[in-house]
Amino acid sequence: MHSDRASWGLKLGAGLGLAFLHLPILLIFLYAFTTEEKSYQFPPPGLTLKWFGVAWERADIWPPLWLSLQVAAIATVLAMILGTLVAAAMAQSRFFGRDQISLLILLPIALPGVITGMALRSAFSVMDIPFSVWTIILGHATFCIVIVYNNAVARFRRLSGGILEASSDLGANGFQTFRHVLLPNLGSALLAGGMLAFALSFDEVIVTTFTAGQQSTLPIWMLQELVRPRQRPVTNVVAIVVFAVTFLPILAAYYLTRDGDQTAGAGK
Amino acid sequence: MMQPATAILPERGLGDRLTALFWRRPRVLLALLLVPPLLWLGVVYLGSLFALLLQSFYSIDEFSGVVKEEFTLKTYAELFRAQNVDIILRTLLMSALVTLACAVIAFPIAYFAARFARGRWKAVFYLGVMLPLWSSYLVKVYAWKLILAKEGILTWTAEHMGVGAIWGRALDEQWFGGSSLSTSPVGTFIVFVYIWLPYMILPMQAALERVPGSMLEAAADLGASRAQAFRTVILPLALPGIVAGSIFTFSLTLGDYIIPQIVGTSARFIGLAVYQLQGTAGNIPLAAAFAVVPIVIMLVYLTVAKRMGAFDAL
Numbered sequence: 001m002h003s004d005r006a007s008w009g010l011k012l013g014a015g016l017g018l019a020f021l022h023l024p025i026l027l028i029f030l031y032a033f034t035t036e037e038k039s040y041q042f043p044p045p046g047l048t049l050k051w052f053g054v055a056w057e058r059a060d061i062w063p064p065l066w067l068s069l070q071v072a073a074i075a076t077v078l079a080m081i082l083g084t085l086v087a088a089a090m091a092q093s094r095f096f097g098r099d100q101i102s103l104l105i106l107l108p109i110a111l112p113g114v115i116t117g118m119a120l121r122s123a124f125s126v127m128d129i130p131f132s133v134w135t136i137i138l139g140h141a142t143f144c145i146v147i148v149y150n151n152a153v154a155r156f157r158r159l160s161g162g163i164l165e166a167s168s169d170l171g172a173n174g175f176q177t178f179r180h181v182l183l184p185n186l187g188s189a190l191l192a193g194g195m196l197a198f199a200l201s202f203d204e205v206i207v208t209t210f211t212a213g214q215q216s217t218l219p220i221w222m223l224q225e226l227v228r229p230r231q232r233p234v235t236n237v238v239a240i241v242v243f244a245v246t247f248l249p250i251l252a253a254y255y256l257t258r259d260g261d262q263t264a265g266a267g268k
Numbered sequence: 269m270m271q272p273a274t275a276i277l278p279e280r281g282l283g284d285r286l287t288a289l290f291w292r293r294p295r296v297l298l299a300l301l302l303v304p305p306l307l308w309l310g311v312v313y314l315g316s317l318f319a320l321l322l323q324s325f326y327s328i329d330e331f332s333g334v335v336k337e338e339f340t341l342k343t344y345a346e347l348f349r350a351q352n353v354d355i356i357l358r359t360l361l362m363s364a365l366v367t368l369a370c371a372v373i374a375f376p377i378a379y380f381a382a383r384f385a386r387g388r389w390k391a392v393f394y395l396g397v398m399l400p401l402w403s404s405y406l407v408k409v410y411a412w413k414l415i416l417a418k419e420g421i422l423t424w425t426a427e428h429m430g431v432g433a434i435w436g437r438a439l440d441e442q443w444f445g446g447s448s449l450s451t452s453p454v455g456t457f458i459v460f461v462y463i464w465l466p467y468m469i470l471p472m473q474a475a476l477e478r479v480p481g482s483m484l485e486a487a488a489d490l491g492a493s494r495a496q497a498f499r500t501v502i503l504p505l506a507l508p509g510i511v512a513g514s515i516f517t518f519s520l521t522l523g524d525y526i527i528p529q530i531v532g533t534s535a536r537f538i539g540l541a542v543y544q545l546q547g548t549a550g551n552i553p554l555a556a557a558f559a560v561v562p563i564v565i566m567l568v569y570l571t572v573a574k575r576m577g578a579f580d581a582l
Contacts, residue, residue, distance in 0.1 A: 112523020
């Protein structure tokens with residue numbers, strides 16, 4: 001029998017599934033306030049705010065945070081430029097090797113991160129390149145391109161070619177069309193792609209451990225704390241910071257692309 | 269007699285001249301757009317993959333520990349040592365189980381979101397999957413370390429539901445707990461499923477959204493029960509989406525080395541082997557050879573997936 005209402009079993013399954021996806025993250029917040037620092041005792045024996053102060057004072061947290069922000073910012077800018085260029089090329093025409101190029105863009109995130117990481121590590125070793133901020137950025141920009149590309153190419157597809165033609169009919173040259181027609185329409189998609197790329201880069205740990213050498217980004221710092229914990233609630237405080245720095249751009253990206261249907265010329 | 273005014277505007281500088289060039293020769297613009305990203309991906313990414321391949325054909329001198337830069341298959345032969353075959357098989361088994369579990373848990377969410385959620389609920393489900401997908405990977409793994417810890421919330425829940433004794437006994441079982449779930453293979457499995465679940469939901473939901481409602485009505489008209497309609501209509505049509513999702517869950521489990529390190533026994537997986545070999549052991553050739561294993565497995569997997577039409581569902 002077919003009906004238009006979901007069965008109770010399905011509702012339950014879907015609800016439990018969503019709860020399974022969300023509840024664990026809430027615990028991170030709870031444990032940042034616990035007074036117990038040696039174990040993960042539940043429920044926490046008491047609640048305190050002191051770990052936020054302790055985390056603020058810990059000198060070993062600031063350099064990784066700074067490095068992570070730096071890497072994410074530069075990698076995002078690089079990925080935005082490269083991703084937009086390739087999206088523009090893929091949107092405007094069909095050409096030989098198009099499918100191969102889209103596979104090439106996808107590959108850095110389709111293959112397990114350990115392969116990208118190990119591949120970069122081998123390349124640095126073969127070419128005797130010492131580890132630096134730039135080796136980290138190299139890896140991050142590579143897998144961030146696809147994020148920007150996906151957002152940009154979706155917007156390009158919805159963008160009507162008519163408005164570009166109208167612009168040239170009215171006497172604008174290619175650069176004026178880009179500046180006054182294309183960019184305003186593309187802007188929010190690029191911003192969204194950039195924010196997602198930033199979030200991805202800020203949080204990345206798998207590739208980074210292979211390309212960082214002795215330096216610590218914030219996720220690497222966190223990984224070390226997870227393997228050898230000390231002052232566990234401080235790790236939670238940092239986790240909340242990481243969560244916030246990645247969560248807010250993601251939410252912003254969602255709102256930026258949600259109304260993408262209202263792009264100029266999409267009504268036709 | 270007046271000359272008719274020309275319809276072509278005079279050129280106003282470099283911008284106009286370039287525009288005219290791009291108009292006459294679109295390939296020039298295409299090339300200009302494509303060269304920087306392709307140069308980057310070609311040199312940095314493909315170049316690195318090539319270096320990886322190259323390294324895997326080198327070998328390490330057992331006495332000095334120095335990499336010998338001569339072509340040899342010796343390093344690949346080492347992959348077939350019993351302990352290394354164990355690692356590969358263990359990883360494959362884990363990937364398969366995780367993929368299966370993800371498919372089962374994802375289905376109700378994807379099905380409900382695709383067929384029944386409307387308006388506000390649609391947005392709730394969309395965000396409800398996207399946010400965990402994008403939230404910090406390490407934070408999520410850490411959350412499970414808190415949950416699975418012996419003194420953590422699971423034990424507490426078991427005690428408050430009056431099954432604390434059974435729970436304690438189950439944890440004593442070697443395969444289940446050892447001493448706590450956070451150091452057992454079951455724990456590793458749970459965390460893998462949790463982390464990769466959204467990657468399964470999204471393509472599955474996309475595939476289910478493309479199943480026409482009229483087909484389900486037709487199935488009902490022809491007297492199919494819910495179960496029959498599910499088995500003969502929905503499942504075959506959703507299969508490409510499931511296979512597409514499984515590409516992610518399988519590939520991501522195959523290469524991960526953080527989760528088994530934080531939640532699990534000391535038993536090694538491919539990713540962990542690569543990480544340890546290149547780091548503490550300093551055996552880059554063997555690490556590279558190990559990294560080639562997931563590439564080969566994924567190539568086979570992708571070929572099969574393509575045959576099943578999974579690429580149209582991505």
